[in-house]
Amino acid sequence: MAVQTNYNETMDAARAGQIVNTEHKELISRTVEDAAGFGFGIPVAQGSNDKGATATLTGVSEIVGITVRERSTNPATPDKRGQYESTLLMRKGVIWVVVTDAGGVDAGDLVWINLTNGTFSNADVGSSNGLQLSGCRWETSAANGALAQLRVNLDV
Numbered sequence: 001m002a003v004q005t006n007y008n009e010t011m012d013a014a015r016a017g018q019i020v021n022t023e024h025k026e027l028i029s030r031t032v033e034d035a036a037g038f039g040f041g042i043p044v045a046q047g048s049n050d051k052g053a054t055a056t057l058t059g060v061s062e063i064v065g066i067t068v069r070e071r072s073t074n075p076a077t078p079d080k081r082g083q084y085e086s087t088l089l090m091r092k093g094v095i096w097v098v099v100t101d102a103g104g105v106d107a108g109d110l111v112w113i114n115l116t117n118g119t120f121s122n123a124d125v126g127s128s129n130g131l132q133l134s135g136c137r138w139e140t141s142a143a144n145g146a147l148a149q150l151r152v153n154l155d156v
């Protein structure tokens with residue numbers, strides 16, 4: 001077995017799907033239905049089964065939650081949850097997500113998701129492919145491709 005010999009001097013400040021702080025949060029558990037599984041820090045919708053979740057968002061009018069990164073991850077799929085695995089979803093709280101908006105986002109901006117690819121931005125993508133997440137706001141500013149804190153309240 002190989003042994004790691006190279007290490008970064010500093011840890012990453014955050015990763016997509018990581019919970020930001022210890023304030024009150026609402027997390028629910030769902031079963032991954034997608035054959036390919038799905039990653040952390042992405043929006044997911046109700047699956048076809050009770051308590052199921054899918055990253056396929058085309059045509060949905062609401063999301064169930066945003067996937068939370070956990071330390072109890074399957075070694076075979078360290079950067080995602082595999083099919084039939086249980087995953088935590090944030091419905092309320094603050095979570096790190098990747099910004100996918102050419103102009104970046106600013107703290108306080110509205111939050112939109114692209115239903116075609118499940119990415120986050122601060123504006124509608126047009127062509128009926130966008131869904132505004134009512135009750136959600138950008139907590140921090142960030143450039144395109146960077147991590148930002150997203151304040152989530154999906155029970156509004």
